Amino acid sequence: MSDLTVKFKIRRQNPEVPGKDKPYWQEFTLTGVDPTDRVLEMLHRIKWEQDGTLSLRRSCAHGVCGSDAMRINGVNALACKVLVQDVGNEIMVEPILGLPVIKDLIVDMEPFFEHYRSVMPYFITNDPKPADGRERLQTQDDKDKFDDTTKCILCACCTTSCPSYWANGKYVGPAAIVQAHRFIFDTRDHGTQERLNILAEENGVWRCRTIYNCTPACPREIQVTKAIGEVKLAIQRGKREGIVRVVHAHQH
Amino acid sequence: MQMHQHEVIIVGAGGAGLMAALYASEGGADVAVVSKLYPTRSHTGAAQGGIGAALGNIDEDKPIYHAYDTIKGGDYLTDQNAAKVLAEEAIDAVIELEHYGLPFDRTPEMRISQRRFGGHTRNFGEELVHRACHAADRTGHMILQTLYQQCIKKKVNFFDEFQVVDLIVNDGKTAGVVAVDLASGEFHIFHGKAVLFATGGWGRCWSVTSNAHSLTGDGAAIALRRGVPMQDMEFFQFHPTGIYRMGILITEGVRGEGGVLLNDKGERFMEKYAPSVKDLASRDVVSRAIYDEVANGRGINGKSYVYLDIRPKTVNHYFEQEGSDKRIDDNYVESKLPDILDFCRTYLGVDPVKEPMPVQPTAHYAMGGIPTNVKAEVVIDENWTVMPGLYAAGETACVSAHGANRLGTNSLVDLVVFGRRGGMEMAKYVKGVDWTPLPEDAGKEVEAEFKRIRDGKGNAKPYELRDAMQKTMNDFVGVYRTDETMKKAVDELKKLRERYYNDISIDDQGYKFNTDLMEAWELGCMLQLAEVTAQSALLRTESRGAHSRDDFPDRDDESWMVHTLVYQTGGEQESDYRVTAEKPVDLSLWDEEKAEGLPEDKQKFRPKKRVY
Numbered sequence: 001m002s003d004l005t006v007k008f009k010i011r012r013q014n015p016e017v018p019g020k021d022k023p024y025w026q027e028f029t030l031t032g033v034d035p036t037d038r039v040l041e042m043l044h045r046i047k048w049e050q051d052g053t054l055s056l057r058r059s060c061a062h063g064v065c066g067s068d069a070m071r072i073n074g075v076n077a078l079a080c081k082v083l084v085q086d087v088g089n090e091i092m093v094e095p096i097l098g099l100p101v102i103k104d105l106i107v108d109m110e111p112f113f114e115h116y117r118s119v120m121p122y123f124i125t126n127d128p129k130p131a132d133g134r135e136r137l138q139t140q141d142d143k144d145k146f147d148d149t150t151k152c153i154l155c156a157c158c159t160t161s162c163p164s165y166w167a168n169g170k171y172v173g174p175a176a177i178v179q180a181h182r183f184i185f186d187t188r189d190h191g192t193q194e195r196l197n198i199l200a201e202e203n204g205v206w207r208c209r210t211i212y213n214c215t216p217a218c219p220r221e222i223q224v225t226k227a228i229g230e231v232k233l234a235i236q237r238g239k240r241e242g243i244v245r246v247v248h249a250h251q252h
Numbered sequence: 253m254q255m256h257q258h259e260v261i262i263v264g265a266g267g268a269g270l271m272a273a274l275y276a277s278e279g280g281a282d283v284a285v286v287s288k289l290y291p292t293r294s295h296t297g298a299a300q301g302g303i304g305a306a307l308g309n310i311d312e313d314k315p316i317y318h319a320y321d322t323i324k325g326g327d328y329l330t331d332q333n334a335a336k337v338l339a340e341e342a343i344d345a346v347i348e349l350e351h352y353g354l355p356f357d358r359t360p361e362m363r364i365s366q367r368r369f370g371g372h373t374r375n376f377g378e379e380l381v382h383r384a385c386h387a388a389d390r391t392g393h394m395i396l397q398t399l400y401q402q403c404i405k406k407k408v409n410f411f412d413e414f415q416v417v418d419l420i421v422n423d424g425k426t427a428g429v430v431a432v433d434l435a436s437g438e439f440h441i442f443h444g445k446a447v448l449f450a451t452g453g454w455g456r457c458w459s460v461t462s463n464a465h466s467l468t469g470d471g472a473a474i475a476l477r478r479g480v481p482m483q484d485m486e487f488f489q490f491h492p493t494g495i496y497r498m499g500i501l502i503t504e505g506v507r508g509e510g511g512v513l514l515n516d517k518g519e520r521f522m523e524k525y526a527p528s529v530k531d532l533a534s535r536d537v538v539s540r541a542i543y544d545e546v547a548n549g550r551g552i553n554g555k556s557y558v559y560l561d562i563r564p565k566t567v568n569h570y571f572e573q574e575g576s577d578k579r580i581d582d583n584y585v586e587s588k589l590p591d592i593l594d595f596c597r598t599y600l601g602v603d604p605v606k607e608p609m610p611v612q613p614t615a616h617y618a619m620g621g622i623p624t625n626v627k628a629e630v631v632i633d634e635n636w637t638v639m640p641g642l643y644a645a646g647e648t649a650c651v652s653a654h655g656a657n658r659l660g661t662n663s664l665v666d667l668v669v670f671g672r673r674g675g676m677e678m679a680k681y682v683k684g685v686d687w688t689p690l691p692e693d694a695g696k697e698v699e700a701e702f703k704r705i706r707d708g709k710g711n712a713k714p715y716e717l718r719d720a721m722q723k724t725m726n727d728f729v730g731v732y733r734t735d736e737t738m739k740k741a742v743d744e745l746k747k748l749r750e751r752y753y754n755d756i757s758i759d760d761q762g763y764k765f766n767t768d769l770m771e772a773w774e775l776g777c778m779l780q781l782a783e784v785t786a787q788s789a790l791l792r793t794e795s796r797g798a799h800s801r802d803d804f805p806d807r808d809d810e811s812w813m814v815h816t817l818v819y820q821t822g823g824e825q826e827s828d829y830r831v832t833a834e835k836p837v838d839l840s841l842w843d844e845e846k847a848e849g850l851p852e853d854k855q856k857f858r859p860k861k862r863v864y
Contacts, residue, residue: 059293059466061464062599117404123352123402150355
């Protein structure tokens with residue numbers, strides 16, 4: 001067990017320190033590493049044992065909060081969901097691409113959240129609340145039509161893996177479309193047409209060229225490209241009905 | 253220092269904070285939510301199994317049953333008025349979440365689906381009830397997302413990645429908070445008429461925990477430093493099923509769906525400890541059972557864990573043995589518990605539909621915290637004296653609906669019910685009061701404390717002290733405690749605090765996103781909370797709920813139907829603590845039964861020995 005030596009190469013940048021204000025690479029070596037250690041734990045060890053200036057975001061440490069999206073050996077992932085044994089003992093870590101770097105692995109998330117907010121990511125209904133004071137009714141099948149996209153944790157792994165987004169930061173990006181999908185296909189929601197109109201504009205879904213980077217990047221295993229395709233279809237057909245087929249068995 | 257002025261300042265953007273923000277805004281107040289994380293990063297999002305509400309969508313249920321279970325689960329330290337509010341308003345709160353669009357799973361009748369959960373029963377303990385309303389095993393995630401979405405819709409003001417580091421009090425009245433803008437490192441003053449702390453728990457005081465790195469008890473420690481006592485700190489819940497060594501939570505929903513705990517001999521050992529509800533006894537009971545199995549050499553391969561088994565083969569075997577017609581298959585497990593399967597496959601390489609999961613108790617939830625009344629107003633003594641303008645809700649608060657041990661799902665209930673109440677109360681409060689002026693030196697003290705940490709030239713790195721604290725808490729203030737171990741803990745924690753104030757240094761001298769500095773400051777919060785936990789635990793010479801003492805193994809209702817309150821005396825660095833046990837438990841439901849003339853054996857809410 002705990003006896004691996006792992007070399008880290010980390011893309012760093014610190015605007016406050018002359019000479020380090022441009023991106024540069026720094027190497028760190030860790031010993032006593034277990035193959036099942038998470039990359040996040042290793043970054044913590046570097047920060048705590050070797051260099052406290054190393055800066056990153058993190059919180060839950062088990063893949064549900066979405067704080068620690070980064071590029072690990074060239075692939076977007078959450079550092080807390082990648083184990084050393086998944087990536088080998090030479091590990092390269094960079095900030096996610098397409099958002100301005102503030103310091104080390106911390107990027108400015110505001111452009112990302114701005115796109116998110118632009119798609120009306122909230123429940124809209126014109127129906128009065130049920131007269132009996134209880135819940136609205138929905139079948140499990142109807143709920144399952146958008147179940148996959150409810151899993152999104154807004155980590156930005158998908159959007160910042162997308163070459164179309166890298167090329168044009170005005171594109172709303174996969175995450176915003178996933179969030180829109182969650183409401184577009186919810187039978188209880190009445191904002192579908194407005195959202196489809198927003199996403200039909202020039203920086204909406206048609207910027208997606210089905211490059212497919214987003215789907216494997218998603219730490220929640222959301223079928224991102226498929227969701228984007230379903231939104232495209234809904235725009236073409238002008239309605240949400242008849243597009244999503246519910247698959248019951250969850251495959252792995 | 254930059255200044256901001258908002259009538260209502262909400263600290264923390266998890267479920268309680270967002271619920272309060274929605275309701276304070278709806279009540280017409282000008283609201284700011286100040287949070288050290290982006291709201292969707294909050295740990296409410298990690299809650300898995302469900303939110304309890306007596307909807308009765310699957311079997312008959314009533315709020316009074318929910319209140320009864322909550323009180324019994326709390327080992328009768330629960331304030332009965334708070335449990336009543338929690339259970340009654342849970343229904344409205346869950347319906348409201350659905351109206352906000354929350355994608356609950358559905359029954360064949362298209363209603364919100366419900367599952368069984370530990371300690372939740374029908375008709376005062378008669379049988380387990382389906383009460384936990386769920387969205388797969390990511391119910392907390394859906395609550396957090398839904399509330400944040402509604403806040404966006406209502407254009408609530410957010411100050412994301414602003415970490416609150418002090419409470420401003422003037423002449424006993426709340427005047428605002430001081431926060432660090434993490435991106436710039438600058439201090440900001442938020443002048444407010446009302447402040448609500450919704451900063452969550454402090455599980456990071458222990459080494460094996462289900463809690464996020466950010467759960468460092470900032471709000472509670474700040475309140476303690478500003479004269480607010482901490483209530484019932486000795487009660488910290490160890491969830492029975494954390495992933496071995498990592499502490500990552502495996503929801504009780506696994507057992508709600510039929511999963512069982514097995515020891516090294518393959519025995520379903522909960523049959524011994526809780527013959528009636530077995531694996532779905534309350535969490536304190538199950539955690540002690542696992543601890544006892546391990547202590548008696550029946551951990552798997554002699555190690556400190558047991559198996560949690562949700563393999564359909566195993567589950568169906570026990571369904572059959574119990575005479576149930578229900579059967580499950582692999583697809584059922586995949587659809588009901590997708591995240592749990594993902595955690596196990598990712599972190600353990602274990603596939604729970606084929607192999608059992610290795611689990612051990614993990615530090616999970618603070619029953620204690622900032623004392624409040626049922627209006628979410630902070631109270632500062634045993635006479636329920638309110639501190640004007642200060643509110644708290646969610647895990648950081650102690651209302652005390654959970655008493656000595658919280659039931660599963662009730663944390664989510666707590667934060668929507670009391671977050672909502674806090675929001676409504678603040679909206680009313682700020683209409684009727686003037687601004688409390690800011691003291692001239694507002695923010696100076698905490699600014700000096702940050703300078704001290706930044707300039708420290710000592711030998712110890714904060715992480716070394718933090719590791720030592722976490723180990724001390726795990727070893728000495730864990731599932732079982734004794735006078736001796738807790739005294740050791742207090743001594744050790746005092747030494748660590750001494751070193752924290754006199755012998756640390758950090759590496760990062762910058763201002764932008766100085767996480768080195770912020771982590772060091774957070775350690776100061778945790779050291780205080782760890783010590784008051786140990787001190788409160790030492791004082792309580794009985795075993796009740798999550799507080800189990802080898803040297804006082806029995807519950808002692810004669811002496812201990814009281815909440816502890818611990819106050820900081822003296823300054824922060826040389827501080828000592830004064831613990832009192834004078835705040836009686838609210839027994840209003842029992843009092844009503846007595847007033848009705850019910851004979852003793854018919855009194856449901858009379859404290860009695862817990863049997864599961």
